[in-house]
Amino acid sequence: MAPDPQSWPVPSGSVVDLYRDLHRHPELSGQETRTAARLASELARRQIDVTEGIGGTGVVGMLRNGDGPTVLLRADIDGLPVKELTGAPYASAASGVDRNGATVPVMHACGHDMHAAALIGAVDVLLERATEWAGTVAIVFQPAEETGEGALAMIADGLPQLVGTPVVALGQHVSPVPAGAVVAAAGIYGAASDNFRIRIHGVGGHASTPEAAVDPIVAAAATVMRLQAVISRETAAQEPAVLTVSSIHAGRAENAIPDEAELTVNLRSFSASTRHRLITAMRRVIDAESAAAGMTRRPSIERISGAPLLLNDPDATRRTFGALGESALDTHLVTQPMTGSEDFGALGEALGCPSVFWHWGGTAPDRYSPAELATLLAEARFPEHVPMNHSPEYLPDLEWALPAGIQAMSAAALHWLQQPTSAPLDQGTR
Ligand SMILES: [Zn+2]
Ligand SMILES: [Zn+2]
Known part of the structure; x- marks a missing residue:
């Protein structure tokens, strides 16, 4: 389906503020204490059961809405030792101390702040539409993705006992493809x-x-x-x-x-x-x-x-992308994996459930010429003139990236939460 931004959810002012706040205050891998506390309070404010301090600074929220499948939604939350040069009004001037004891500038140069804010926005959609689904949403804010340590640390520190066996684990990453596009491979997707x-x-x-x-x-x-x-x-x-x-x-x-x-x-x-x-x-x-x-x-x-191989379950990926395609997003299933890596795959592997991980476009479509836009989407590749993740100039376009990310995550979650189960539905126990 052609992307239709008009039909994407409008994030509340507080979710937009959350993004700006996280962007202004990035923290290095494994040191995300302020970020974790902020996200835990966002969950608690929504009456969601919260467990903090899993695998260091990991946070898990359990949103229970009667009998049904458990669906795990994951966002990573760490920043990078990069000096921000975006010129954004909410740019980071933060610094941190790395594991060698050196003081370094810190920036959300990979967009993990956008992942966290989009996940809270998706939770708001699920809460608004609670009568349309049943089950449990395991909301996972994972630290230390950049060092490949966070997922394994959360698993070792009791994540499986907390969330049980989900029917699927869903994760997404913002990237400089045009907003409205979602990209994944139905198979090996990350090195x-x-x-x-x-x-x-x-x-x-x-x-x-x-x-x-x-x-x-x-x-x-x-x-x-x-x-x-x-x-x-x-x-x-x-x-x-x-x-x-x-x-x-x-x-x-x-x-x-x-x-x-x-x-x-x-x-x-x-x-x-x-x-x-x-x-x-x-x-x-x-x-x-x-x-x-x-x-x-x-x-x-x-x-x-x-980080281990990122293996997207082929069947679960096609189903999820079918749902995204019906949700005003432009889906691209590619055959080549990216050479980037992600420790997200470790979660599904340890929990015994299929994983689906995709990139979503976070860049305003008008930053590309129409011809370039057509090629980018046809070939599902990253543009050359828009800064990439990890660049000091990488910045998702807030007004596009946040609604598109919320739309993708909430639509994918709803698809899995609306599957009929043998257990009777009970809407009253959230
Ligand atoms: Zn990164
Ligand atoms: Zn990243």
Whole structure:
């Protein structure tokens, strides 16, 4: 169906204010205490049972509306160490302390504030339309998505006991495609992600006497270059994979050879066999380059974070997109997964229910030319001239993104909550 913004819900002023407040006060992964308290109070204000502090700063609301299926709706809530350059009146000037002890600027550069506000807006729609459905809505505000830790932390801290077995877990992500579009793959939709910290142990010394040192900078440089051949020479051309050396640090003085170089490496893969191959090859190259440089200590290779494959249940995804297509949204089921990652998939896996995760457009359609708009929608790809998520200039267009996100999440939830069940309906026990 062609998108019809006129029929999308109009968020209340308080939900718009909630978005602006969350945007102005972003918090780093795992430190979302203010955000979590604000969201818990929004749920409590709506007479929804709230449990706080699950997996650190996770919040779960249980909206009970008689007998029926349980549907899990998830929004992530963390910001990123990025300095905001959007110029928005509600731009963040916040800073935080990262896990290395460094003070860093913080911004909702991935739009997770929009996810949280849209979920509260969708809850308002479900409350308004409570006579049209029965069941339980498990509202999950998940911390630490960016570090790939939050979903697993909530699972380990009792989420399954709290929510039982939902019929489906639904999650969505705002993106710079035009508002009104929703995009997903009915199958593998997000890459598995693995992040490693590597320490190459050299022997430090004076810059003028390299023969008395073992230089970890040269070994790190050789390692970085050799790692580039893993994708081109060791993985099959038919299956995408990514290996990025994402940071490199060594040395402080211009006249000294340091004793250590530190790298971080990010891997993305779409199957267990390729993931295994990438990790094995990465370890082999790092070990061998250290040995080639004459290091006496083997390098240390430590996995610091990651996310599992994001697998959209094909049947549940088609059903959900059928419902979204009938709800004034323009649906695009793509065949290629994104190379981005999401830890949302861990929730459905642990709870034993199908997962459906999609991107929704949060950018005003008039920011594209008509021709560009047609191509973007036909090919369901991200535009080049609108800043992407994680950019210091990424900002969803509030007046478009929030109603579109509320419409998508509430329509998807209603579809699953309106399924007939064998149990009699009881509308009186919310
Ligand atoms: Zn992100
Ligand atoms: Zn994100």
